[in-house]
Amino acid sequence: MTLFWLTGAALAVLALVLVLRPLLAQRAGGPVSRTAANISIYRDQLRELEGDLAAGTLAQADYERARAELEARLLEDVREQPAPAARPAGWLPVIATVALVPVVALVVYFAVGNPAALVRQPEAHISPQQVEAMVQRLADKMRANPNDIEGWKLLGRSYAALGRFDQAVDAFAKAAAGAPRDPDLLADFADVLAMARDQKLDGEPEKLVRRALELDPNHLKSLALAGTAAYERKDYAAAAAYWQRMLPNVQPGSEDARVIQQNVNEARALAGIGGEAAKPQAPKAAQASKAAVRGTVTLSPQLKSKASPDDTVYVFARAAEGPPLPLAIARTRVRDLPYSFQLDDSMAMNPAMNLSAFPKVVVTARVSKSGNAAPQAGDLQGASGPVANDAGAVNIVIDSQVR
Structure with missing residues (x-):
């Protein structure tokens, strides 16, 4: 687990560059190139260690110790990079974004498997289902390592x-x-x-x-x-x-x-x-933000037999182009459909990831059989196309079933 968190920490710093890019008006350049060079050197040295281990010229314990030292050096190299010049983004968005970095690091870690792949595929699309699978894998790890406080914190932030x-409350309580x-x-x-x-x-x-x-x-x-x-x-x-x-x-x-x-x-x-x-x-x-999406959610007559009156309905907005995390979320029950909704910045889970931050969003309505916001097989859902973050009269019909 030590190596996992060490690598995860390094990836978190790398992921921060990607997450902050929409917030900081700057060009990607030197720091990413230097990171790529550091990772390339790291991979070359790791291959040498693996070759020595395979050839029998390096003991397993020495290999593990040398690998840990390499990864520690990589982490320090990334941390010591000079910050590129940029307009101050303010503590609210930056602190909020840093709070999401463990989630992003988790996504990157599980999605690409190694730092080099992150450099090769910085724009790789990660679907909500993939994020769910990654969080579940972390939850499985925590069941096997219940004393890992950092793991519980990361899991709590991921659930949130x-x-x-x-x-998220259960995970943070354990931490x-x-x-x-x-x-x-x-x-x-x-x-x-x-x-x-x-x-x-x-x-x-x-x-x-x-x-x-x-x-x-x-x-x-x-x-x-x-x-x-x-x-x-x-x-x-x-x-x-x-x-x-x-x-x-x-x-x-x-x-x-x-x-x-x-x-x-x-x-x-x-x-x-x-x-x-x-x-x-x-x-x-509050004055500056006019972002608010309004509309109505209805349930297709063909699916009414598959929903119970007490089933939870989540209505949430995601960026049409951007991270898959919800920007605003509302909750109701099937019995209250048709449901008139308004999604705005006050309903954001994170001040830096709200409707105002993205001009185009997609609104999804989902009937959750389990009560969780995450999609599961058997849930019912419907979605809008991309709409402006201040659109009105957005009509969503829940007309499909999650497979």
Whole structure:
């Protein structure tokens, strides 16, 4: 498992280049070429080791040790690459994207099998079914290695990216049991627990956030979540205080600082403090986003006999060209069909992967027999063609069965 996570970490850094490319307006160039050269050298040296092992001139234990050293050097080489010049993308999208890197690393690791294949096929399409299979393989690994905390964290983030929040909660609970003093883990745990509870942070999720802040009073995600929890219960003064504490930890004058300050001002105005005389202005992020897809989901008469009234129906949007992860998701029951839906940025599982980030999306409606968002044989589904991320009157007919 050590070699798996070492290689996975290296791949995560490589995958980050691909994931961040749509967010950072820059040309791919030097860093990727240098990575390719490092991997090429690594493969040559690994082949030499394998040849020596096959020839009997190298003992198995020496081979394993030398291979581990090679992979460690590769990881360090990748980590030490200078970052290419780019416009600042802001901490919200970058932190959110980094949170997805383990999922992307998982996809790359299982999909291509080795770093060289990643360089050869940087644009390889990975289907949702393949992602599901990869996550299942990781889940199988975890059953055989239940004490692997990093594995549970990766599995939890993978489940969350797929919208399987109940399973994400179980995975994060196992990770937190082994690492109860990890603020990053506690914040992620709180996040998925809130998602599993209809996006409500009150109760246990907020307790996890407070524990994270006890361990690290300046933890950005925990401060953001704590402020959101306070805002939801209309404790605007507390929300402003939490968000104010974020400001010293972001670059002064940056877009992040401006957005956070505007949210602080909004909360202070609602609380009646700080001398705000004007009508509170909506946070900048909310103002800028007009992405919202609206429409209706119906079930084909030919398939009604295959669905039960209590079956879960998921309605979600994915990028027409981009990663297969959902950008926004809603949930209802078969009994409520026809169902009028609206998908917008507030329903995103990740701030960096939302409708506003992709001009064209495909909306899918799926009747899940198991209750999971992941497709399984026997589920019923229908999908739109590519539509604008602010399209209205998108009509989806659930008219096919997953095989």
